[in-house]
Amino acid sequence: MFGWEFPPHISGGLGTASYGLTKGLSRIKDVDVTFVVPKAYGDEDQTSVKLLGAGDIQVTKKKLHLKNFSKAMDYLEVKSNIVPYVDPEDFWRLSKKEVSGRYNFIQVNSEGKISFSGKYGPDLLTEIANYSVIASVIADENEFDLIHAHDWLAYPAGIAAKEVSGKPLVIHVHATDFDRSGGKVNPDVYAIEKKGMDIADLIITVSNLTRDTVINKYHINPAKVFTVYNAVEPLNESVKAKYKKGTDEKIVTFLGRITFQKGPEYFILAASKILQKMNNVRFVMAGSGDMMNKMIIMTARLGITNKFNFTGFLKGDDVYEMLRLSDVYIMPSISEPFGISPLEALQSNVPVIISNQSGVAEILTHAIKTDYWDIDAMADSIYGILKYPALTKMFRTYGKKEVDDLSWENSALKVKEVYENVLSLY
């Protein structure tokens, strides 16, 4: 499996998904996973193994024994110059500081926008090519039955491995450039994605929404595209609450990167509508991103800054703290291939409002769904949840149950079906 991030360096989106899926697969009897990630922190190569024929490329091989995993897993870290910036928020901050040095920083989170800032552009494509070279070495050295590549940066690696080994390739589409770019698709990225999809024997998408994109925008034969929904890890209930709610105000939360894709401005517009009618409510935008300053200015122009807070990027348990304090969670994304965070909100007993333009809307019934541009409907839903307590009660009972019924093991079983499907073709 070629991926981008893995524990302990893990954040939202792709990392969470590939972690969950691998964990699910580890519980299935006859599936063994070798996970490959590019990584170049420079602090982890004590046990590095030099692979023959790989020239100056180093590969770190570890046996991982993870909690809740039923068996050990081979874990390969490729020393490459691509830094999988686990954390898009960090990347955004770092790139603002004009980071220089021997690493090229690019954003590789599945939902992250690749920043082709000229300086990195050509390099990035070289790096991807490098990764695929290593992949072919790994393919040559290891025994396996099929190749599974997560998202576009890993497709070339998957293709290379397929060419060397002649084994089938499954690619897993967590997002496409249509989601990330908001319509301004980068032709280089598109080309890589398209090539990956063309060469792949079967394709897994995280929702039917993404499946449609793959079929319609990349012109892939629908018969080879399968949807396997993501799931969510059970909540660790033992973490104790750090903060107490300091006000009796209701809290409405947006949690995610403040980027075009996430539709933050629609949340602000809805907030301003509600504040005209309601007083004891507070809106929180948690996260950071390239649109943050613009959003702050927007709240100032609307004159709602006294009721609107920006927390900046939240790490680890703070996310759960934020959810714990929230009365409504909203995800007005313009284009969201899946969106695991609403599931996390439901786990924390927070009613959610999600846009119809998200993959998760396909599997959640006990959530309010609106179009991202329909600010009136969004405002009305927020108002309804805050004002009519029966809604919160309903969501707590049924929404939580619905999420608890989702498990990575089920997703993994579906992935296994795809595997069997693809192996039968060979």
Next chain:
Amino acid sequence: MKTICLYFQVHQPFRLKKYRFFNIGNDHYYYDDYLNESVMRKVIEKCYFPANEILFDLIQKYNGKFKVAFSISGVAMDQFELYAPEVLESFKKLADSGSVEFLAETNAHSLVALKDKKAFCKQVETHGQKIKKHFNQSPSVFRNTELIYSDEIGAAVSDMGYKAILTEGAKHVLGWKSPNYLYCNAIKPRLKVLLKNFKLSDDIAFRFSSKTWEEWPLTTEKFVGWLNNLDPKEEVVNLFMDYETFGEHQWRETGIFDFLKFFPETVFNNSNFTFSTPSEVAEKLQPVSAIHVPHPISWADEERDLTAWLGNDLQNEAFNKLYSLSGKISKCKDPAILEDWNWLQTSDHLYYMCTKFFSDGDVHEYFNPYESPYEAFINYMNVLSDFEIRVNTAVPETNTDKELAKLRVLVAEKEDLLKKYMSEVNKLKLNISKSKTSGTKKVSSKAIPGKTKIPGISKTGKKSTKVSKVKKK
């Protein structure tokens, strides 16, 4: 005697428009006129008109031997008056034939019987008046919204003077008993209870066009054959269904109209069954025993209980909130408020909030204007919030309410005044600009530049004092 009792339910709710929270307090009109009228037109064309015509012809043809009963909800009659008086005429024609009985129900097609006995009686009375007005009949048989029935509801209905009531022949109530006899109420034995034969009714209403059903296609011969196979001692087969079954739930193409057209003929030729109206059944037959229904039943879904309307927290909250206003409403005289009160009680509003349809039944989807039960709930509660404000203004009870009511009246008056003044100001402004242009023309023709300003200033001066006076008022 062996007889068939046909009864059809006619009902259309006033569906609500999208009512956002910022409308609360500003907009007091709640209904989606376009949707309501277009649904009504569609159903008229597909069902009411063609079905009425067939029934009328059958009645003529069999000269009093073919009979049916209708229950038309008060809100449906209201909609007929608004959108389709010609349908009302066509039902009148049926009523005049003498072979059609109209039943009593709640005016609003509401669940009020579960909440408030007094209000229940009042609604039934209002409905009775409407039936009298339109069809010149005084109903003697009652059917409650969605055939909801319990011993207590039956007792209340008996107290109102009705001699019989219709309800579902629910399995869990009947046990080994057959619905094909007349029963009586457990508390007031004088009230006869007619039970729907749900198997045979639903064969027509739900399964008629289902090609996966082993009995498809259903012919009148086959159906009458089933009737003949019943236990020879059984006396009555109650076929109760939505009138929209004909042409709307089951489309014309399924052959449902032909089934209706040839049903009486087959019955008369192939069996010794007759047709009776519910009141005739209640008169002619002797009840075989009392039927015990301690918990309310209905004709909905597999469970035949109330869960389609009061099965989750949303529905209970909306229901309780609505009837928390009934005390004040009883003191209210405002006809607009009373009309809204009636239309907001319609059970369909609660039905749209049902979460059962996530698992079962596209029946719930039928004409449902909402995408989700949550949306239905929020919309309804927003409307109710506005309605509550109006009721509190009309019937202020607490001091704050009184104060608020006063202020609202004051604000409304001021707003009217402002509007009046604004139009005056605009008129005057127009006059000024007119006189200005005419003034300059005069001046230019005379070509005395010094004088041009004088009339303008004096005139505007005058007017501005007038305006400021107005403002002081």
